[in-house]
Amino acid sequence: MKPVIIKSYLLSQFSEIVHGISTKIGSVNDFNFNLGNFSNQQNDIKEKNRKIFFDALNIDLKRVVYQQQVHSNKFTLVNEPKLEKENDALITTQKNLFLVVTIADCIPILFYDRTNQIIGVVHAGWRGTYSKILLSTIEFAITEMKLSINDTFFYFGPSICSNCFEVDEDVAQLFDSKFVKKKEKKFTVDLPQVNLNYLMKLGFNPSNVHISRLCTFECSSLLHSYRRDKENSGRMIGVIGIR
Ligand SMILES: [Zn+2]
Incomplete structure (x- = not known):
């Protein structure tokens, strides 16, 4: 059984790019196919699952960059395989280096500048979105790496x-009211649109941004959701690399 891996139609047009998001479906004996660190599952199962996932994408496990995510706005330019601690976005121009973001409800953002051969991953939950991790990462790439506004493609x-991301007023009020809706006694926030808005303010064309319509909370047979499954939730990973 091969793992089910979700891809972006925008990034799939580049043959030099390897990318994908894992799902709950990946091995015969472990339907939940957890690939993250922070769950109840044992380490050896996680490692076995990671190998199945990376093998399916023909990625060498020794060429992967992981991050220990903390919902911060810290990003790092990396050049070699490692575990980047307390970090929520990675950028590189190195070929054959595969950047990982771990998720279960937060937005995994993958991007590729085809002119300058820059790739990156961003972990954007509500805290990361509020602290503008995507904006900080992309502004750095524009200023320091000459990232092309016209030639960069994004996958959320x-x-x-x-509709499922319900919050109390304290969180709702952190965001521009045009991205917030009242839902009975709660509020909802459209985090992908907040992040898209950051990109549009920098001049990116929304047609270069593919926003997945798959909801982690609703797609219970396909996707992990921390909100839905709490401490029993596994983690999915998103990965991108240049061959
Ligand atoms: Zn939903």
Whole structure:
């Protein structure tokens, strides 16, 4: 059984790019196919699952960059395989280096500048979105790496949708009211649209941004959701690399 891997139609047009988001479906004996660190599952199962996932994409496990995500706005330019601690976005221009973002409701953002051969991953939940991790990462890439506004393509992978992401007023008020809706006694926030808005303010064309319509909370047979499954939730990973 091969793992089910979700891809972006925008990034799939580049043959030099390897990318994908894992799902709950990946091995015969472990339907939940957890690939993250922070769950109840044992380490050896996680490692076995990671190998199945990376093998399916023909990625060498020794060429992967992981990050220990903390919902911050810290990003790092990396040049070699490692575990980047307390970090939520990675950028590189190195070929054959594969950047990983771990998710279960937060938005996994993958990007590729085909002119300058820059790739990156961003972990954007509500805290990361509020602290502008995507904006900080992309502004750095524009200023320091000459990232091309016209030639960069983004994939916002599966995340909790705006209708399911219910919050109290304290969180709702952190965001521009045009991205917030009242839902009975709660509020909902459209985090992908907040992040898209950051990109549009920098001049990116929305047609270069693919926003997945798959909701992690609703797609219970396909996707992990921390909100839905709490401490029993596994983690999916998103990965991108240049061959
Ligand atoms: Zn939903």
